[in-house]
Amino acid sequence: MSERDTQIRERLSLLRDSTHFEPERFEPQIVQRWLESGLFHPDPQDREDEGTYSIAIPPPNVTGSLHMGHALNSSIQDVLIRRNRMRGMRTKWILGTDHAGIATQAQVEKLLASEGSSRTQLGREAFLARVWEWREHYGGTIVSQLKRLGASCDYSEERFTLDGDYAKAVVEVFVALYEKGYIYKDRYIVNWDPGSRSAISDLEVEEREEQDTLYSIVYDLEGGGTMTIATVRPETMLADTAVAVNPNDERYSDLVGRTAILPLVGRRLPVIADDYVKTDFGTGQLKITPAHDPNDFEIGRRHELEQISVIGEDGRMSEQAGEAFAGMTVLDARVAVVEALEREGRIVAQEPYVHNVPYSHRSGQRIEPLISLQWFMRMDELAAPAIEAVRSGAVKIVPENHRKVYLDWMAEIRPWCISRQLWWGHRIPAWTCEGCGAVQVQAMAPESQSPCPQCGGQLLQEEDVLDTWFSSALWPFATLGWPQDTPQLRAFYPTNVLSTARDILFLWVARMIMMGIEFTGRPPFTDVYIHSVIQAPDGRRMSKSLGTGVDPVEEIERDGADAVRFGLLAMSSSQDVRYSAEKVTQGHALANKLFNATRFALLRIAEQPGLDFGELASEARPETIEDRWILSRLQRVKAEVNARIDVYDFSHAALALYDFVYGELCDWYLEWIKPRLALADPEQPLPADELERRQALAATLLAVLRETVALAHPVIPFVTEELWTYLGGEDLLAGAFWPQVEQELIDADVEADVARAIEAISLLRGWRDSVSAPVRKLVPARLAANGYEATVAAIASLAKLDLSDHDGAAPVVTVPIPGGTVEVLSAEGLDLGAAERRREAARERLRQDIERVQRKLDNAGFVAKAPAEVVVAEREKLVKLSAELEAL
């Protein structure tokens, strides 16, 4: 016995009593082994490899925990990462979390509220300290969940979007864009979110359809006459500063230039003409409220109208709304204003009206358009090269239909409101002089108390912070040390692919492309893969608040990480899909099947007297047609899995693995070799030639299993890593090798032969109920000796013979096969009726097929117009089917 043999046998003892793969037992320790190995942490300066491969993870919110989207996306990225690592690439999966300004701040504010405290009570510094503390406490959840899933991120270099180095990158970018004139400050109407007390960007607004009332209100005109305007927001009339009609509307041309009187308030409003007003909607007369409506704001700018604001940042009516309304919520004020107007008899119509109302994606509260002094960023210059990058294919978006979505949006890109009235985030690096109002934007904070260079006044830093997405946009390079020229940056930037769901295509992906090109000269990745959104099983959106969420962590606890990974990958596609627990079960089954197949093979080999694991070379030594067949099929599945992953088709990659393991390796090959590895008497040494045969078989079997296990590793890393140790792997499979397709092992003839053998055997399996063990002896090798057609025909005629002539008296029927006979049918318990029904069904199917082919061939058009080879094929098919029917 060799030392290696002893070693492997020792390990096998662990397998003896495990009749199935127990994820909860194996998986956590495997994670530990991976982490300790350092495999996930590549040396950026290593030159001994096959090149580099990198992915930047979409940074989850620090506050978050793993949801289905993370689980799917992480499984996808991990397949890509693991495959390339196994190929020998210097592979890095950049890990980190996002500070998620609004979400995190809201969480901590909620906590403070429960303590009877508040953000303002604490003050900025103390509050921030509290958030940091909170983040230390709760921030690690998702990262540990990623580990549990098996995601092979570089955990030793975890980034955070508020880290010191990261903050330097953010400031650098802000200052550069400011100096280029792209970033500016403006008093503009913004989407004000009263919930988070901050402005938010257009992309963070969601429209909801609501039923409201459209009120028609009469405004008097100075000097007689009236105008009637329609509105769903009567409360904003308090801030009207004009009334407008369309310049081409002949009905009202005489009104332009006159003055209307605002009801309840008495303000004099100019009647103006603007193209925006539709002549065919309502009365064609429109109230203009520049401070509370985005359209009216634009009109107001065009006509230099006064901006009067009656709604405050808290979403309540302000002092300017007048004593009667000040302090009311907007909706209360609406009721009150309507009542007041009704008292004056000014409401002439009320009709139900369905329209879209903007809500904040962040807080869920209704957006209040308000005028506010904010920082904006002009996007046109940045967008141009980012459009070109996608148009030219330098950045490839998969699936392709998202390309158009991206290009359409980019073509119409608008300025981005980048300031947020929060504390948790990157504070805008701008200082304003109290004295002269001069603004300085610079990377370094001025010395405290240092005076304004212009007037010597005191400098105050901007209170606002940047939109979280501003810092996220720098993710692929800021995480690697930019603006420093670090080895990491040189090795791993640009990254290879960015994988995400489509909901953040604009919010994040587009902005990364723009920023990447602007600051590094190159797009941050070459491929963008947009994966499925997994919906709840009932087709609704998966969400915590709806109670429709399925928790991947619970799924992992129940079925194991391998099962969840397989399931998610198998169910994903280019479409949205419903979560199907069955696919996870299927993954669980696959892991278990592979475990048991390997366990069977190893234990069987171990029981062969005279076989030494140490002497079994890693090379396959195919002896029989079955061996050549499984090796050939193995090459096919390797090619298939690779090809599928290459095009981000993870579902078919996963299913191909499943089909191979179940449908070929276990159902057929292992069954065929069982007799060849029959239990031998441990006391009796095998004859030399038999020993030689068994050694060859064991070598082939082990080689096939090693490759299968390696091939499956990116999808189901845990069970394969575990099996790898039993299969004699000295190092971790995660860093071992990637199975190459060996073309010379592909043998189409053997595949065809075996396909026919399977067909022949299946004919008998149809009678399985009355068939006993001897059927298994019909291995391809034996069938091959006499030709499959002959055997199939023999079996078919035998079946016919037996069923028609057999009266149940004889216990056993023998089938002549090459080299002797095989006992096939045991007459006892033979259900002749069922067998006959099956045969009749088979005949019926054949008759239908024949009829269909015959119809085609009888069709003169088909024979005349179809390609010659198709016609020939149909003729051959007809002959073949007829023969089959004859034989049955």
Added chain:
RNA sequence: GGGCGCGUAGCUCAGUUGGUCAGAGCGCCUCGCUUACACCGAGGAGGUCGCCCGUUCGAGCCGGGCCGCGCCCACCA
């Protein structure tokens, strides 16, 4: 209002360039504790491929229309 996409077996989904393409997994029914696996194996039932036209020798697969559903974008009070 624009754009994208989907409707195939009870359920979740595959079905490349039109010619065995009517499939898989789960579920269901029947049978089997055959010493890898009952977290198993074998077999079976089950579908006018949403509907209607059209193109074609031939259409889940291409074109048009309709019905139903989803998502994204959008400043008509």
